[in-house]
Amino acid sequence: MYDLTAFQRDLLYAIADQDEPHGLAIKDELEKYYEKEIHHGRLYPNLDEIVNKGLVEKGELDRRTNYYTITARGHRELEARRKWEDQYVSGFLSGPK
Template sequence: MDDLTGFQRDLLYVIAAADQPSGQDIKDEIETYYSTEINHGRLYPNLDTLVNKDLVEKGELDRRTNYYALADEGDEAIEERREWESQYVDL
């Protein structure tokens, strides 16, 4: 996860918290967090990066809509990140 941008890491967490969200679902959630509009030119290339790094799986809901799901490697990356953070932040 150390090679991801903060935005990509945030996308990973949003995907982890949902059940096969569509790109639009992810966009809506991340826009709420960032309090700004996220354009498709920013969102989808970053989602593709997560897919290419085998952190996220991409599938088809229908001909027009894809879904995203956390891959095992993505789950492991989040767990490793949380362990690393816990060294510095006591929750």
């Protein structure tokens, strides 16, 4: 996951939290978090990138709409990232030593 951008990591988290979300549902979730519009030209190339890396699978709902799911590898990468973050955040949250 070290080779992902922060936006691509956020895409993974947004997809993992939903059941087979389509692109616009992911876009809406990220717009709430970022508090600004996410343009299609940013969203879909980054979705394609994490699909190409094997972290997400893309399926087809109909001719115009795709859905996305986290792969087993994507889940492992998210878990590894959370463990890595926790070693730093847990110390921060417990206050000064």
